[in-house]
Amino acid sequence: MKLSEGVEAAIHCAAMLAGVEGQGTLPGAAMAEAFGLSPSYLLKHLNALTAAGILESVPGPAGGYRLARATERITLLDIVLAIEGRDPAFRCGEIRQCGPARLDASAYAKPCGINVAMQKAERAYRAALAEARLSDIVAKHMRDADPRSVAANRAFVERHQRPQKSTKQTER
Amino acid sequence: MKLSEGVEAAIHCAAMLAGVEGQGTLPGAAMAEAFGLSPSYLLKHLNALTAAGILESVPGPAGGYRLARATERITLLDIVLAIEGRDPAFRCGEIRQCGPARLDASAYAKPCGINVAMQKAERAYRAALAEARLSDIVAKHMRDADPRSVAANRAFVERHQRPQKSTKQTER
DNA sequence: ATATCCAGGATATAAAATATCCATGAATAT
DNA sequence: ATATTCATGGATATTTTATATCCTGGATAT
Known part of the structure; x- marks a missing residue:
């Protein structure tokens, strides 16, 4: 029962990306630097977020x-599932029917009660994660966190973000 | 984000032990056989349950x-924590302060909002597990499961359980 | 063209889960 | 007492998963 460290990194990156303006982007290498992570590995997780439709990537x-x-439509559950995979944490191995005196398959038609109880708990977990929107995380940070920290984060994004050409409008 | 297989085995064993009468016991080897598990490995988990005060073991x-x-006072949370450990699934590595521009420690006095949200979800998970009592699991099984399965389980316990001497009463 | 950046595969390293074995000691039957 | 049964705990091997790195290829702005 443990989440991989990639989850923490992924959520922090998403929160940081919430600070870029408009259609701008932030290179993965910058985020890796911001959190002291290995760039090659972080890209794997960012890649997973992209595949899950949470991020968009711009090459070149x-x-x-x-x-x-929008940050209102991204939840912690989205991110956790993208990184950890969608399988439930508890997987019933049906060991109840692995003994020597195995009954006919029809005797196991009803689901294992233990599995049912474990799945119910996991639904509660996911429901709580689904209620935590990225917009809430960001808003809470701006409101409650130390001003120095907020300012430093903003400055970092400002420094590394790359405005995206809205149209092919080289100023004339 | 996954639970070890030992959790499934531990819960099944606890449910089976709920069927022994009075002060009787069930050898670990018998339970390993019942679920088709390696005895040496299952003993490790039974050991963990004993250390956590969920089971008692009788040598000799x-x-x-x-x-x-009593089964009413054993919850799935007790068992899961005994096997998986009591640490939370999400451990905040404080990567927010691992970047190159590290602020003074006082700027990080307030807890990381991401960690707070993740812990909240985990509390919901544990609360759900804490509500699932072993007595409920057993009662539900007796009521809902296939009669053949219930009978087979009862017969297995009957066959392997060992009555415990009530006092040191060698009949005289 | 060139430089920059993401995508994805291959691969290496580290850590954890799974599984087995053996020596020890406790309890009990004989 | 002695032998037997069985849990205990340590040591260890095997397998799986997570972590981390590298490299090739493709896309794109300059």
């Missing part, structure tokens, strides 16, 4: 990552 | 395991 110079949708 | 011939308290 001036490329990077941005959120794929 | 006629020895084995029994529940340490």
